[in-house]
Amino acid sequence: xxxxxxxxxxxxxxxxxxxxxxxxxxxxxxxxxxxxxxxxxxxxxxxxxxxxxxxxxxxxxxxxxxxxxxxxxxxxxxxxxxxxxxxxxxxxxxxxxxxxxxxxxxxxxxxxxxxxxxxxxxxxxxxxxxxxxxxxxxxxxxxxxxxxxxxxxxxxxxxxxxxxxxxxxxxxxxxxxxxxxxxxxxxxxxxxxxxxxxxxxxxxxxxxxxxxxxxxxxxxxxxxxxxxxxxxxx
Numbered sequence: 001x002x003x004x005x006x007x008x009x010x011x012x013x014x015x016x017x018x019x020x021x022x023x024x025x026x027x028x029x030x031x032x033x034x035x036x037x038x039x040x041x042x043x044x045x046x047x048x049x050x051x052x053x054x055x056x057x058x059x060x061x062x063x064x065x066x067x068x069x070x071x072x073x074x075x076x077x078x079x080x081x082x083x084x085x086x087x088x089x090x091x092x093x094x095x096x097x098x099x100x101x102x103x104x105x106x107x108x109x110x111x112x113x114x115x116x117x118x119x120x121x122x123x124x125x126x127x128x129x130x131x132x133x134x135x136x137x138x139x140x141x142x143x144x145x146x147x148x149x150x151x152x153x154x155x156x157x158x159x160x161x162x163x164x165x166x167x168x169x170x171x172x173x174x175x176x177x178x179x180x181x182x183x184x185x186x187x188x189x190x191x192x193x194x195x196x197x198x199x200x201x202x203x204x205x206x207x208x209x210x211x212x213x214x215x216x217x218x219x220x221x222x223x224x225x226x227x228x229x230x231x232x233x234x
Contacts, residue, residue: 001026001186002047002154007056009039009046016042016052017210024154026061029180029187029201033194035232039210040190041083044158048073048080060154074103077153083162085143089132093123093142096131100149108151116145119179122171137168144172148179154186161196173199192232206231 002024009017016039024030034040045051047058049070058065060076088096094113101110117124123145126138140160147155161169177200180187191197204221206214208231
């Protein structure tokens with residue numbers, strides 16, 4: 001699915017990512033953990049050519065991403081749900097979701113909004129509300145569903161639990177995992193909330209100051225409790 005080899009990324013003269021190697025297998029859920037400023041969002045943006053200058057190899061289903069613009073990468077099946085959600089406040093939830101159809105890969109039939117309502121039971125009561133009438137948790141739900149409406153092969157979630165109450169974050173993580181398994185897509189989650197990431201992924205990469213310091217499954221991560229203290233404690 002996604003292969004990253006020797007990725008370096010920078011903003012101007014400031015280098016942020018250093019020689020990263022990362023893989024997301026088809027149908028897998030992968031967590032990218034790290035504190036604020038570790039480089040998680042930079043990696044997500046580099047995948048979509050959406051900000052940082054990058055060097056190295058990135059490929060989706062064997063197709064090299066080098067030389068492709070953001071729109072071309074999106075049409076290959078990469079969809080990013082950004083940490084600031086970017087819900088259009090003057091549009092209804094239904095209209096926000098239907099906008100995602102413009103990013104569908106060519107030849108892919110659009111997913112009806114009501115079908116997403118069956119995957120996310122909290123969604124249907126919100127469909128006629130305007131964006132500004134939503135709470136933070138509701139905005140995050142809409143942002144995730146809008147990402148899924150684009151028909152991705154790989155969904156990128158950037159800090160999805162930020163600002164959410166713990167129970168709401170866990171409920172959303174559970175629904176994300178269920179949607180991932182139902183739709184057969186792959187998932188890369190950038191998070192510092194370990195509980196959220198654990199709920200919807202199987203494999204872990206840990207990023208610190210732009211460098212990978214750990215990779216393995218959750219059992220291997222739990223076997224090294226010092227990782228949380230050294231790299232995730234505030």
